[in-house]
Amino acid sequence: MNFDFSDDQKQLRDQARKFLTEKCSPKAVRAVLDGKAPYDKELWKGLAEMGFLGVAIPEDFGGAGAGHLELCVIAEEMGRANAPVPFSSTVYLAAEALLIAGNEAQKKKWLPAIASGEAIGTLALFEGKGNPSPKTIKLTAANGVLNGVKKPVADGAIADFAVVAARTGSSGRDGDISLFVVDLKDGGVEVKSLTNLDPTRGQAEITFRDCKAEPLGAAGEGWSILTQVLDRAAVLCAFEQVGGSDRALEMGRDYALDRIAFGRQIGSFQAVKHMLADMYVSATLARSNSYYGAWALSTNAAELPEAAAAARISATQAFQHCAKNNIQVHGGMGFTWEFDCHMYYRRANAMALGLGSLSYWEDQLIDRMRKKNAA
Amino acid sequence: MNFDDTPQEAEFRATARAWIGANAPKQYEDELRKSSLGRTQLKNANILDVAKAWQKKKADAGWACLHWPKEYGGRGSSPIERVIWQQEEGPFGQLSRMFIIGHGMCGPTMMAFAREEHKRAYLPPLASGEKVWCQLFSEPAGGSDVAGLRTRAEKDGDDWVINGQKIWTSGAHYSDYGILLTRTDPTVPKHKGLTMFFLDMKSPGVEVRPIKQASGASDFNEVYFTNVRIPDHQRLGEVGDGWNVSLTTLMNERSAIGAAVSTGFPELFEYCSSLMLDGGPAIEDRAVRAKLANWAVKASGLKYTSMRAISALSKGERPGPENSIGKLVAGSMIQDVATYALDLQGAGGVVSGENAELAGRFQAMLLRAPGTRVEGGTDEIMRNIIAERVLGLPGDIRVDKDVPFNKIPTKGRG
Ligand SMILES: Cc1cc2nc3c(=O)[nH]c(=O)nc-3n(C[C@H](O)[C@H](O)[C@H](O)COP(=O)(O)OP(=O)(O)OC[C@H]3O[C@@H](n4cnc5c(N)ncnc54)[C@H](O)[C@@H]3O)c2cc1C
Numbered sequence: 001m002n003f004d005f006s007d008d009q010k011q012l013r014d015q016a017r018k019f020l021t022e023k024c025s026p027k028a029v030r031a032v033l034d035g036k037a038p039y040d041k042e043l044w045k046g047l048a049e050m051g052f053l054g055v056a057i058p059e060d061f062g063g064a065g066a067g068h069l070e071l072c073v074i075a076e077e078m079g080r081a082n083a084p085v086p087f088s089s090t091v092y093l094a095a096e097a098l099l100i101a102g103n104e105a106q107k108k109k110w111l112p113a114i115a116s117g118e119a120i121g122t123l124a125l126f127e128g129k130g131n132p133s134p135k136t137i138k139l140t141a142a143n144g145v146l147n148g149v150k151k152p153v154a155d156g157a158i159a160d161f162a163v164v165a166a167r168t169g170s171s172g173r174d175g176d177i178s179l180f181v182v183d184l185k186d187g188g189v190e191v192k193s194l195t196n197l198d199p200t201r202g203q204a205e206i207t208f209r210d211c212k213a214e215p216l217g218a219a220g221e222g223w224s225i226l227t228q229v230l231d232r233a234a235v236l237c238a239f240e241q242v243g244g245s246d247r248a249l250e251m252g253r254d255y256a257l258d259r260i261a262f263g264r265q266i267g268s269f270q271a272v273k274h275m276l277a278d279m280y281v282s283a284t285l286a287r288s289n290s291y292y293g294a295w296a297l298s299t300n301a302a303e304l305p306e307a308a309a310a311a312r313i314s315a316t317q318a319f320q321h322c323a324k325n326n327i328q329v330h331g332g333m334g335f336t337w338e339f340d341c342h343m344y345y346r347r348a349n350a351m352a353l354g355l356g357s358l359s360y361w362e363d364q365l366i367d368r369m370r371k372k373n374a375a
Numbered sequence: 376m377n378f379d380d381t382p383q384e385a386e387f388r389a390t391a392r393a394w395i396g397a398n399a400p401k402q403y404e405d406e407l408r409k410s411s412l413g414r415t416q417l418k419n420a421n422i423l424d425v426a427k428a429w430q431k432k433k434a435d436a437g438w439a440c441l442h443w444p445k446e447y448g449g450r451g452s453s454p455i456e457r458v459i460w461q462q463e464e465g466p467f468g469q470l471s472r473m474f475i476i477g478h479g480m481c482g483p484t485m486m487a488f489a490r491e492e493h494k495r496a497y498l499p500p501l502a503s504g505e506k507v508w509c510q511l512f513s514e515p516a517g518g519s520d521v522a523g524l525r526t527r528a529e530k531d532g533d534d535w536v537i538n539g540q541k542i543w544t545s546g547a548h549y550s551d552y553g554i555l556l557t558r559t560d561p562t563v564p565k566h567k568g569l570t571m572f573f574l575d576m577k578s579p580g581v582e583v584r585p586i587k588q589a590s591g592a593s594d595f596n597e598v599y600f601t602n603v604r605i606p607d608h609q610r611l612g613e614v615g616d617g618w619n620v621s622l623t624t625l626m627n628e629r630s631a632i633g634a635a636v637s638t639g640f641p642e643l644f645e646y647c648s649s650l651m652l653d654g655g656p657a658i659e660d661r662a663v664r665a666k667l668a669n670w671a672v673k674a675s676g677l678k679y680t681s682m683r684a685i686s687a688l689s690k691g692e693r694p695g696p697e698n699s700i701g702k703l704v705a706g707s708m709i710q711d712v713a714t715y716a717l718d719l720q721g722a723g724g725v726v727s728g729e730n731a732e733l734a735g736r737f738q739a740m741l742l743r744a745p746g747t748r749v750e751g752g753t754d755e756i757m758r759n760i761i762a763e764r765v766l767g768l769p770g771d772i773r774v775d776k777d778v779p780f781n782k783i784p785t786k787g788r789g
Contacts, residue, residue: 001384001455002377003679003686069376253766268769270755273762280761281700285676292679295376314672359661362668366658369671370648 032084054115062112079243086155094121101217131360141166156204180213198350238315286318309365413743430504448502477508483627528557569617639712
């Protein structure tokens with residue numbers, strides 16, 4: 001047993017952190033936050049050049065073929081830096097869907113383009129409010145064309161292609177759902193940007209009107225593929241959330257050492273110390289759960305569904321907890337646009353919803369634990 | 376990152392499993408499995424006798440205190456082998472709770488500070504459970520502020536003469552030996568005037584008075600010292616260096632991380648899986664699920680945090696203060712879990728003991744839980760440790776730090 005990243009993986013982490021510290025300063029994040037650009041194109045290009053976009057994509061498809069543990073390492077750093085790029089939608093959702101279910105031609109077409117930074121991808125799953133469920137999918141696929149509306153679609157306004165969940169049956173079962181790949185630059189698609197909690201990662205509404213689409217995976221297998229995609233993305237997002245939690249804690253700690261009130265560093269007040277200690281506790285629990293998820297993801301272990309749900313819940317709670325208390329430690333300053341605290345608060349709360357809210361993952365976790373106990 | 380056993384680990388596991396299978400006191404397995412915090416009792420046997428017999432059997436076959444050196448009664452095992460042993464020992468591991476203070480705190484302190492001949496004489500019978508040890512630190516005026524203790528040790532020839540009182544001493548009533556923190560110099564600031572000893576609990580002048588706890592049980596005691604003589608060779612560390620020695624004790628408590636902390640979660644999950652509410656099985660209720668999921672990730676987070684610590688240990692890194700989170704999280708969790716289990720029982724939850732639901736398992740847990748948040752350092756002290764030693768925040772303001780101990784104003788129960 002060895003429950004830690006390897007020295008090589010830690011070196012990769014240092015490399016990624018150094019790169020992001022240089023290329024993804026809070027100032028760079030703010031350019032996107034302030035609406036000057038929909039995402040940081042320069043950073044995206046740099047990430048491709050570093051090989052980070054294709055780190056878990058096999059070499060045959062233009063990636064580095066390193067693996068998912070390495071992707072977890074990068075994800076944590078992306079979260080720390082609050083990177084304003086479509087990383088999660090492209091790399092965790094679109095690429096993973098293709099890796100799980102794509103045919104040779106689909107993989108050849110899109111995966112090298114993802115690794116090189118030429119193609120941004122996304123998953124078009126949701127249709128308004130609610131958690132992931134076959135029942136909520138109304139968009140139809142018939143005779144090779146899609147009709148319906150998806151929202152919110154993460155990074156939908158800048159994506160080149162989307163994996164779309166569509167209804168192909170009416171039996172009332174999971175088998176009614178199939179997946180499709182759509183080149184969004186072809187016709188039949190109308191995209192509208194939506195304002196959202198975290199402008200550093202855009203959201204869109206996409207309307208499909210007799211839009212040509214290619215099946216991804218077998219007909220009727222859509223929901224089972226989606227569940228696998230969401231589980232994998234849950235682990236990867238958990239690492240981003242862990243990175244964000246750590247950074248928020250660090251910001252709070254630094255401010256507590258810096259700021260003087262009543263003639264003392266505010267970090268010497270026990271109420272503040274204990275608040276920061278509690279942030280450390282939740283960040284640590286989330287990190288440990290995420291490590292377990294990383295192991296399950298990288299070995300495709302039977303434990304993955306349970307581990308993914310646990311990582312997701314724990315990391316979501318930790319990031320929200322650390323981000324909100326970071327503002328509290330900063331007092332009034334923390335509530336200003338000028339300070340960076342709100343960027344993490346926004347990201348934490350947006351990420352808490354993106355793969356379905358806590359209630360979905362709580363349900364999944366308990367179902368999966370029950371199954372295991374019954375077995 | 377790898378969870379699978381290496382070939383050597385797998386071999387160790389197989390050997391341990393075979394030995395446990397052939398030797399464990401199986402007649403108590405079911406009772407031990409159904410016990411939880413506050414409720415490790417056996418119906419037809421004295422638990423201390425059963426625990427001692429199992430420990431002795433393990434020691435004779437080389438399975439006691441696995442990570443201790445062989446010459447002191449251990450096996451010289453790696454931290455990971457210790458975890459594998461705990462996994463295989465399963466419910467029988469509950470029995471070693473009786474020895475946790477001796478094995479986790481007193482033994483390692485002896486190993487670090489006792490003379491070689493004492494280590495060879497005292498440690499093997501401690502490892503084998505033949506002799507039980509207790510830790511005599513806390514006093515009425517020195518709990519969280521343990522350096523505020525008043526028990527005096529005065530030099531008289533080759534002996535030290537002890538006078539004073541300890542309190543909350545777990546297991547003192549059945550202990551053979553103890554490690555004892557005393558004040559040897561009241562004229563210097565409080566941390567500088569302390570000295571550590573070990574002593575025979577049967578020494579003349581030692582009087583143990585059991586205290587009845589909030590839970591109704593009597594696991595801890597008051598211990599009075601009247602002119603108790605301890606020979607100087609039983610001193611641990613230098614005169615005046617007792618504070619550092621006690622820090623070693625507490626550091627070692629942290630490396631006892633392998634010992635899985637009890638959270639109450641498996642008990643609650645099992646309960647909710649079988650419990651029927653008005654609308655159906657409890658576990659299918661949305662609100663119940665949300666609660667369970669919340670605790671599930673705390674329990675797994677703790678489990679994997681300790682695995683990370685063990686991985687660090689096995690690479691030769693020292694466990695740091697970050698391991699303080701185990702008790703901090705588990706302590707209030709077990710209290711909340713017990714409260715919730717009773718809430719699910721509604722008005723019936725008020726009944727405790729044998730006639731209660733699950734023979735009063737959660738009621739016993741509820742009544743024992745407050746102690747968990749206090750013993751070995753309160754939640755507040757744990758948070759201070761994390762804030763100061765992990766996050767590097769300033770220490771609390773200490774008005775008595777540089778004042779000679781005998782000039783510190785006193786008020787309250789001390
Ligand atoms: C079940 C049990 C078993 C025990 N076994 C042993 C044993 O075997 N040997 C032994 O030596 N001791 C033992 N103890 C004693 C235990 O270590 C002390 O009770 C504990 O350290 C707290 O000290 P106290 O009881 O004096 O509480 P106090 O120190 O009086 O604390 C009272 C309250 O004040 C808070 N407080 C105190 N100082 C601070 C601070 N600096 N910042 C914030 N809050 C603070 C505490 O958190 C607590 O809430 C045991 C206790 C229990 C409950």
